[in-house]
Amino acid sequence: MKVNKRAKRDAKQLFHLCLVNRLLAENRVRHVVQRVVTAGRRDGPAILSHFRRLLRLDRARHTAIIESVTVVPADVQAAIEAGLMRRYGPHVTTTFAYRPALIAGVRIQVGSDVYDGSVQARLTALEKSF
Amino acid sequence: MSNLLMEIEAQIAGARTAAARQNVGSIRELGDGVAKIEGLTDAMLNEMIDLGDGVTGLVLNLEETEVGVIILGDYTQLKEGDEARTTGKLLQVPVGKSLLGRVVNVLGQPLDGKGPIKSDISYPVEKIAPGIMRRRSVDQPVQTGIMAIDAMIPIGRGQRELIIGDRATGKTTICIDTIISQAELNKAAEAAGDSSYRPLYCIYVAIGQKQSTVARVIAVLEEAGAMPYSIIVSSAASDSAANQYLVPFAGAAMGEWFMDNGMDALIVYDDLSKHAVAYRQVSLVLKRPSGREAYPGDVFYLHSRLLERAARVGEKYGNGSLTALPIIETQAGDVSAYVPTNVISITDGQIYLETDLFYQGVRPAISVGLSVSRVGSAAQLKAMKQVAGQLKGELAQFRELAAFAQFGSDLDAKTQAQIDRGKRIMEIFKQTQYRPIPVEVQVAVIWAVQNGYVDRVPVPRVRAFQSTFMDFLVTRHVELLATIKREHTLSDALKAELKTVADAFTQTWT
Amino acid sequence: MRPEGILATFGVDWSHLLAQVVSFGIVCVILYRFAYRPVLTMLDVRRQQIALGLANAEQIKAELARTEAQRQDVMVQANAQANILIEEARAAAARVREQQTQKAIAAAEQITINAREAAAREHDRMLAELKREVGRLVVQATTAVTGKILTSEDQRRLAEETARRVAA
Numbered sequence: 001m002k003v004n005k006r007a008k009r010d011a012k013q014l015f016h017l018c019l020v021n022r023l024l025a026e027n028r029v030r031h032v033v034q035r036v037v038t039a040g041r042r043d044g045p046a047i048l049s050h051f052r053r054l055l056r057l058d059r060a061r062h063t064a065i066i067e068s069v070t071v072v073p074a075d076v077q078a079a080i081e082a083g084l085m086r087r088y089g090p091h092v093t094t095t096f097a098y099r100p101a102l103i104a105g106v107r108i109q110v111g112s113d114v115y116d117g118s119v120q121a122r123l124t125a126l127e128k129s130f
Numbered sequence: 131m132s133n134l135l136m137e138i139e140a141q142i143a144g145a146r147t148a149a150a151r152q153n154v155g156s157i158r159e160l161g162d163g164v165a166k167i168e169g170l171t172d173a174m175l176n177e178m179i180d181l182g183d184g185v186t187g188l189v190l191n192l193e194e195t196e197v198g199v200i201i202l203g204d205y206t207q208l209k210e211g212d213e214a215r216t217t218g219k220l221l222q223v224p225v226g227k228s229l230l231g232r233v234v235n236v237l238g239q240p241l242d243g244k245g246p247i248k249s250d251i252s253y254p255v256e257k258i259a260p261g262i263m264r265r266r267s268v269d270q271p272v273q274t275g276i277m278a279i280d281a282m283i284p285i286g287r288g289q290r291e292l293i294i295g296d297r298a299t300g301k302t303t304i305c306i307d308t309i310i311s312q313a314e315l316n317k318a319a320e321a322a323g324d325s326s327y328r329p330l331y332c333i334y335v336a337i338g339q340k341q342s343t344v345a346r347v348i349a350v351l352e353e354a355g356a357m358p359y360s361i362i363v364s365s366a367a368s369d370s371a372a373n374q375y376l377v378p379f380a381g382a383a384m385g386e387w388f389m390d391n392g393m394d395a396l397i398v399y400d401d402l403s404k405h406a407v408a409y410r411q412v413s414l415v416l417k418r419p420s421g422r423e424a425y426p427g428d429v430f431y432l433h434s435r436l437l438e439r440a441a442r443v444g445e446k447y448g449n450g451s452l453t454a455l456p457i458i459e460t461q462a463g464d465v466s467a468y469v470p471t472n473v474i475s476i477t478d479g480q481i482y483l484e485t486d487l488f489y490q491g492v493r494p495a496i497s498v499g500l501s502v503s504r505v506g507s508a509a510q511l512k513a514m515k516q517v518a519g520q521l522k523g524e525l526a527q528f529r530e531l532a533a534f535a536q537f538g539s540d541l542d543a544k545t546q547a548q549i550d551r552g553k554r555i556m557e558i559f560k561q562t563q564y565r566p567i568p569v570e571v572q573v574a575v576i577w578a579v580q581n582g583y584v585d586r587v588p589v590p591r592v593r594a595f596q597s598t599f600m601d602f603l604v605t606r607h608v609e610l611l612a613t614i615k616r617e618h619t620l621s622d623a624l625k626a627e628l629k630t631v632a633d634a635f636t637q638t639w640t
Numbered sequence: 641m642r643p644e645g646i647l648a649t650f651g652v653d654w655s656h657l658l659a660q661v662v663s664f665g666i667v668c669v670i671l672y673r674f675a676y677r678p679v680l681t682m683l684d685v686r687r688q689q690i691a692l693g694l695a696n697a698e699q700i701k702a703e704l705a706r707t708e709a710q711r712q713d714v715m716v717q718a719n720a721q722a723n724i725l726i727e728e729a730r731a732a733a734a735r736v737r738e739q740q741t742q743k744a745i746a747a748a749e750q751i752t753i754n755a756r757e758a759a760a761r762e763h764d765r766m767l768a769e770l771k772r773e774v775g776r777l778v779v780q781a782t783t784a785v786t787g788k789i790l791t792s793e794d795q796r797r798l799a800e801e802t803a804r805r806v807a808a
Binding site: 012053060109112114115116130 | 138141142144151152153154155168169170171172194195
Binding site: 073115 | 771772774775776778779782783786787790792794795796798799800801802803804805806807808
């Protein structure tokens with residue numbers, strides 16, 4: 001859907017309203033969505049679609065996806081989580097996923113930052129260097 | 131073979147260390163050679179982005195939630211959702227002498243099939259021009275080999291001289307003639323072992339030209355033996371607008387290497403009108419606001435930052451020079467359009483080519499009245515200044531008087547003499563394309579004209595007289611020409627010798 | 641005899657003689673004025689003309705001699721110049737021949753150099769391709785094998801390494 005500038009601006013304002021201490025407050029989000037739906041404005045869907053996008057991006061920024069081939073040992077998990085929290089703040093949620101294509105090692109993605117220690121990444125880099 | 135194995139082993143060993151933190155994003159929208167990428171939070175302006183499959187992009191727009199990237203390469207293989215990675219590097223091109231004789235594209239990749247470019251130095255495509263204190267004034271000449279230019283609108287090393295005219299008036303031909311002339315001078319200096327002569331290397335940047343035109347230019351340069359001193363950087367009309375927008379900057383980077391290393395270079399931008407159009411396309415696709423004639427607001431900055439990189443730098447800062455010959459194509463002779471007026475105000479002079487003159491047979495069709503070189507005689511050989519100093523004024527007077535002559539009224543002897551002399555000077559300045567004339571021969575010919583040796587020759591035969599005279603000089607009076615070239619000035623002895631030679635020639639010429 | 645008698649014998653009459661002398665005088669004067677003088681002037685003029693003509697003839701002869709001498713000179717000079725021209729033409733021809741030979745030699749050398757360069761380039765290209773292929777094979781082999789070889793210790797070590805990088 002084509003979102004015009006005004007709808008984007010409104011969505012951005014609403015998004016900033018939902019932030020408490022620079023963190024997203026879920027109850028506020030629900031409240032905002034309900035209000036926009038019931039208000040019945042013409043650009044309601046556009047505003048909500050951009051609002052959803054901003055939410056998604058914020059979520060991605062505060063979620064760490066840790067992909068591995070085998071189950072990561074608990075102490076290593078704790079170490080990773082501690083490192084992430086130190087770097088990105090205490091409100092990062094960690095999710096663990098299984099990705100056999102990595103062959104070995106761990107790939108951590110937080111928003112746009114990627115820490116790729118997997119063997120697959122090294123092999124791809126090696127192949128490219130040829 | 132063992133070398134090969136060692137290299138492979140070294141590369142494998144190098145792969146053991148894993149990469150550090152990377153910054154990635156995913157393509158959200160893709161079209162018209164521009165990708166909108168979500169993520170890439172660490173992207174910087176003009177940074178190179180790796181889009182996979184060897185395709186790179188350049189960051190041009192930094193917005194709140196996404197990054198606008200123009201794609202340099204084949205964008206048909208990319209899909210929405212593909213991952214893009216920052217490289218932390220600015221767009222760079224390989225530079226150095228290994229590029230001489232090659233035809234490359236905007237990224238420095240070879241297009242002529244003669245193997246990869248071996249260069250270990252890269253210069254950034256976007257660079258800030260040399261500051262005020264780093265510059266030096268222009269006093270060395272660029273001998274273009276075209277008499278009209280070398281006599282009346284001289285170009286110096288480090289100058290920017292705009293070549294402006296309608297389509298098919300000979301703009302590219304002037305530049306090719308200059309390149310061929312430089313190659314001949316370089317070769318002559320090499321053959322004579324003259325170490326005091328600074329060779330001038332040439333870079334021809336083809337922006338949005340037809341590939342057949344570029345092929346023809348390459349063929350002409352190869353035939354004239356000018357390719358070993360030239361680099362051709364080409365982004366043809368079938369290339370994306372992003373490539374066409376970046377190619378002059380890539381050429382300027384290659385020229386800057388020569389400038390920073392004590393050498394002189396000449397760069398031809400053919401042409402900047404197409405460059406402005408390509409930038410307009412890129413800007414509009416990036417949704418930047420448009421202004422007059424739909425050009426973006428910074429189209430002046432686009433050309434000014436490109437042309438300011440051509441300069442002559444001082445001895446401590448590289449001791450080299452980069453001369454720029456930008457070409458602008460006007461529509462119907464309108465030099466007051468947006469982009470032409472911009473570039474005229476940036477450059478140090480212009481050579482204005484007129485279609486009327488072209489079809490009257492005056493080729494090169496240079497309008498002497500409207501063309502100017504703001505460096506002027508500071509960049510002229512003293513000998514040339516001595517013989518050609520009056521020419522511009524004489525031609526101006528001739529043009530005024532020619533209007534009277536049209537009415538067929540009776541004119542006094544002095545006016546008639548001026549008109550006759552003016553007609554003969556116009557004939558002398560006609561020149562065949564791709565045949566540059568060395569400066570010492572030019573000096574001799576103009577001296578002969580100024581001293582009345584051509585006055586008795588009927589106007590239609592002046593060119594025959596001139597070509598026979600030049601042959602006469604080149605084949606039978608080589609030492610005289612060499613003396614003029616060596617001494618750079620016409621002493622009385624040289625003038626006397628010229629007189630004898632000219633007398634001898636006129637006696638035997640029928 | 642007496643003088644008067646002589647004169648009377650010869651029929652000389654003083655009055656008649658006087659009259660005759662007078663009329664003779666008049667005739668002389670008239671003749672002198674109207675006949676002799678113009679004739680004499682004409683004769684003088686003629687004489688002058690003849691003298692002039694003779695002088696001219698002298699001059700013309702001298703001129704002829706001089707012109708003849710000049711013609712000889714010019715012929716000699718023209719011959720000399722022709723010789724010079726021929727010499728210069730010969731020198732120019734020799735120069736041109738030298739130039740053409742040099743050009744031909746350079747062209748031949750260039751062809752050899754080009755051929756050699758083309759061969760070297762081909763060689764380099766093949767080596768690069770070989771390198772790529774070997775690399776690809778290495779990566780393929782590693783991909784296929786590594787998953788099976790690595791123990792859980794190795795997996796742990798790799799995970800720890802990444803954790804360290806995140807923390808750093």
